[in-house]
Every structure is written in structure tokens, then in C-alpha cells.
Amino acid sequence: MLRGMGFDKSTSIYLASGKIYNSQRNMQPLLEMFPRLQTKEMLASPEELEPFKNYSSRMAAVDYTVCLHSDVFVTTQGGNFPQMLLGHRRFLYGGHSRTIRPDKRKLALLFDNPRIVYVLEIYWSFCYLRL
Template identity: 45%
Template sequence: MHKNSRLSNNNVPRSIQKLRCRANFEALQFTPYIEELGRIIVNSLRSGGKPYIAFHLRYEKDMTSAEVKELRSMRYSAQHWRYKKINGTERRLQGRRPITPRETVLFLTAMGYPSTTNIYIASGKIYGAHRLNMVREVYPNLHTHFTLSTKEELQPLVNYQNKLAAIDFVVARESDMFVYTHNGNMAKAVRGHRRFNGFLKTINPNRY
């Protein structure tokens, strides 16, 4: 069967097919501004020769709305949201719930990371932003794209969550270790890119 697709195997040698896939993957690039700002943040994190961990803490409202009473009420009051009964405890036992900021501290401590560890939080707006304070109390070197960029640098991106996520992607991609707490699209994309670049250290905590 002949397919009119650049990545279809139209009876070409496997080596050529691999080259096609690699060339197409390498061609995927963010805009120069996003790559540049991402590099600025990476350089800031690595100043003084320090390594850093990129922690994808997926604890935004959309992830917690099934479990937190306040958000569940908001969810049911919005007509465009689906009425779907979700048991938070059951999802947790199935490993389908991201870990909380408190559990993040427990995980890092159990893994033996000292309080001086350099940590970048790759995330949208955390539900209950004060929850990060408990992480910061134990790991004061806690950073986000907001703390490592100026208002002027973020101004072109601040109203576009996908562009801010792209900044997080660049920083996570270049990290010395990437930890993700939910196996969503962002985590899969970063994990795949790091694997492509040489199986860089990536950890998925056991949530069961």
C-alpha cells in the first residue's frame, strides 16, 4: 500500500525512515523568544555551577476540581462543565491523582535531597498558592518562571498559558533531573524529548 505521507513507510529502507522521523522532529522549534527566555532561566538556575531539578507539579484547579469541596461546587454550578461523579479516593488508589505540594516535600526528603537543592516548579497557577510555602520552608531554593524573569520579559506571554507552559517545557527539557507528578501531555512531551536527547534522568513517583 502506498501512502501519501512524509512519515509513511513507502518501502524505503529502515535507515531512511529513521532519518525522516529524526529530521521532522528536529524541525519542531519554539519561537526564538521562548527559546531565548527559557535559556536565560536555565542559565540563572545553573549560576555558580549548580544543578537543578525541574518538578512538574500538576496541582491546578482543573486537576483538583473532582476532590476539593469548594472546586467541586464550582464545577457543578457551571453549565458547560460535565456532570460526572468522580471519587477522589478511588482515583488516588488507582494512581490517577497528582501528588500534592506536601507530598512533594515527603518525596524529595525520602529521596535524600538536601534543603539546598535547586528546584524549578514547572506548573500553571497552583490551587491554593500558599501550599507552596510548605515546600519553600524545607526547600527555600524554589523557583518558577515568575521568580526568574522580569515583568518586561514575561509581558508578551503573560496572557497566554500555552506560551508560559512552553517556557516551562524548555527549562524542564534542559534540567539535570525531571520529576513529573501526573502523566499528562506536558510530562509525556518532556519525557520523550529527554529520551531522544540521550535518556536524561527522569522520575515518575509511584502514586499508588
Template identity: 70%
Template sequence: MMLRGMGFDNNTSLYVAAGKIYKAEKYMTPLKQMFPRLESKDTLASTEELAPFEGHSSRLAALDYTVCLYSEAFVTTQGGNFPHFLVGHRRYLYEGHAKTIKPDKRKLALLFDSPDIRWNDFKSQLQDMLHHSDTKGVEFKKPSSSLYTFPMPDCMCKHADVKSASGNRRRLV
């Protein structure tokens, strides 16, 4: 509902970055009906391709990370290291121009808890939330925010090869 309210239609390709989902058939069916182009690592890769990763949750998470890193847009609804590192990596990699949508969870909860809300009001609220989200990627670091989430390109290490007095090449950081 959130994605529909933000204007994403059934032609939108979605990738769900997650481990095994409890009762996936039951809970993912409505999402799959709304977004037929719903994918995951299990639908994009064959069993043989995934075999070396099975039993290694960090490797499976790395697959999700890589797909999300290079995606056109990234939507996060959770905290934790995965989205924080990913959002920061996307900001740094794309020089602040990666589309990242981080909806306000408090506002979302209030919207979903409003049984009498009309679709147009719901949609308007979500589009406003999308507009105020980090869709452009560039944002100054907030004092309480993580350096990983808000890397500042002007203070990130620059690498250069320099020649020392002895003629040896060194890496300057």
C-alpha cells in the same frame, strides 16, 4: 516528603512547572521551607520578561517545558501530554542519559496513607522506588507505551543531504 525520602536535601534547587496554583501561599509554604531554593517562572523572570507571555497559556507552558528539558533531573507525578513529550524529548536529546524520576503513584498513595509508618521505613521505600524509577533514561518501549515517551533512537528518522541525478540537493528522511 517524597523528595526528602528519596534523599534530596534543602540545598536542592527545585523548579515547579505549573500554572497559577490555587492558594499558592498556603500550599507552597511548607515546600518552600523544606526546599528554600524553590523557583518557578514567576521567580526567575521579571514581570517585564513575562509580559509577552501573559494571557497565552501555551507560551507559558513552553517556558516550563524548556526549563524542564534542560534540567539536570526531571520528576513527573502526572500524566498528560506535557510530561510524556518531555520525557521522550529528554531521552532522545540526551541519547537516553537524562535523569528522569517517575515515582509509582500507587505505591506513593499507600505510603502516604500509612499513618504508623516510621521515617526510616518510608525513606527506604522511596529510595527503592527511586532506584526502580527511570533514572537512567534508557528503556525499551513497552508495548502499551507512547512513542513520544519511549522514542527508540535506532528507529528515529535520520536526516542526510543527498545529491539527486539532476544535481539538486535534497533532504533524505
């Protein structure tokens, strides 16, 4: 999706998440497309993360802070974390923060379509124009 919107290999991406199941295998395609992918564990030393590591809410606060001040925020889920971030970013940036919230229903229909390449090109062109 990000590639279709014009983000390339030089894009720095911060992945705000907890432990990812089988991350070596599951994250490989994303790492190939975006080699500058970062997590809090990559950016901070173990000593810096020590006061936070046994508290999931504190670790989430680190992610929240990084996402709050990012140039573009992309959310892929519902829930309190992205909703609070969306509102906070709107407040801080006067309603002019770049935020991408994909329509999951439309994406599911597109991914089920055998003509996905052509359809996705049209869809992402439309989305890009709306930003």
C-alpha cells in the same frame, strides 16, 4: 519524596505550573523543605514575560524549555506535557536523563499506612538504588 531520595535544602527546584490555589498556605511546607524553589515569575522580569502572559500555551512552553534542560525532571501527573518531556529528554540525552516518575498507586498505599516512616525509608532506599 524528594527529601527521602537525598535532595536537601541546597537543591534548586523549578516548579512548572500555572496559578496555584491559595499558594501562600499550600506551598509553605514545600518552601520550608526547599527554600530555593523557583518559578518562571521569580526568574524572569515582568517585561520578559509580557509577550507570553496572556497565552497559556506560551507560558507552558517556557516551563517546558526549563524542564527539558534540567538535571533531574520529576513528574507528578500524566498528560501530554510530562510525556512529551520524557520522550524529548530521552532523545536529547541518549536515554540517560535523570527522570523520576513516582508510582502513584504505591505512594497512596504508603501514605495510608500508619507505619509510614519505616515503610517510606525502605521504599525510597529501593527507588534510589534503581536510579
